[in-house]
Amino acid sequence: MRDQGHPPVISYSPTLVTVYLLRDGRLEPVRIPVASDSADNIITTLFRAGKLPPKPGLSSALDEFSHYDTESTRYSDTAERNDPVDNQGYRLNVIITGTGKVSREGLAQITCTIRQNKQASIWSVEVTRLFPGTPESLGDHTCFEYRDLAAKGVRLPP
Template identity: 30%
Template sequence: MKAHRLLTVAVLVAATACGISPTDVQDRGNAPTTRIPPPSKTIYLLKDGRLVLEPADVDNDTVGSLLGALFDASTKPLGERDTALRGFTYIGIKDSLNPIQRDEVQLPRTSTLTVYIRGEGTLTDLGKAQIVCTAQQDAAFEQVRIVRENEDRPSRTEGRYTCGELK
């Protein structure tokens, strides 16, 4: 027991003899934090009938901003690019986390993003792909549901999709 005390005292003496004097804790700013980067600041347009990523002029990195930019592009000249969303208007989005119940076991949550649009005419598969692939750059959304809101008729669901199904 006496040898253990001597060893402890020797360690303490050695630690204080290293020339480093203890200091009080000092605040040096905010604690480090991590900011998850945005999924992208790009939207899907069309070139030669195929989806292509193009930079989007957006103020922030939300999916809502990206979809707003996607539909805004349909009102502008696009040069070599095109869009299948001419005549359609973006109204908004709603995110829903849906836990799946199967045999009384709750499976991991899936997230469906509902995109509300307005417009006349047919929403083609390329138009759906532009919406869905732009939204699914945010990996949190497993499916994208497109709902067409009509002023004089009931709303209509265009379907639920993943980008891979429409590419």
Template identity: 75%
Template structure:
């Protein structure tokens, strides 16, 4: 038995070029680094306040969905990207966003008619939202979703009974723009 084991060991060491499954062995080859998923953030413009006036700030987001844009606006107010910027939204939290079709009755059956959307921004928090806060939400959405979102409606869901501040476009807040800032429509 010992002799058979020695013979088998001698045969296996005599044929080093062939592996156990009949495939020839090769040396280690470097084929480059591992595959990497590169991430390139999307940049959005949010409107914060400097001395009560709307000022744009560019912030990276994971996606440019309306929900992510509004979440970014609320976060940016708590950690402004530039010194001196503030937010009228710090006492509120973004709860949800809902998009609904918005169209003129005259265009309802016209397939070539331009259809847009109304974005309902649902917030939570105590008290009344200021005109500056409405402007921040409205102009931030209009800046980043100009073509598809025609109006923005802001509603507080809780605490207390739901309250809406109506539909808005950024144009109505043009007097809140900082000097040299051009707001979206």
């Protein structure tokens, strides 16, 4: 038997995404490796990072909730936007489950995490709480509306 050299090695370089967790009620970005930068993976990573924060002192306003699904739709509210017709974006609907009311900080975490990683294609983020109880839309958001929640020195995406 002849030696044919070293066996093949598969090299894996994870994609890093930025998720927003909370420190003293303020949004703080944290870089976390993910298998891919799909919207579904990004949101799943946000919920997982909140339950097991990667740095001391970080927390999440989403601990009582779980990510259920994400759906994107063509942005159709052109009356409010001044964008060229051929530059169409999407609205991402993040569907969650859990009891209680999602706080403004929780909405900011979801919205700013998506906007940070998908700025070019996602124009707004809609959050829907599916169950238990009656499904409830928590509105259509951009990260700009949460700029007052940014930690000192943190610049949030649009």
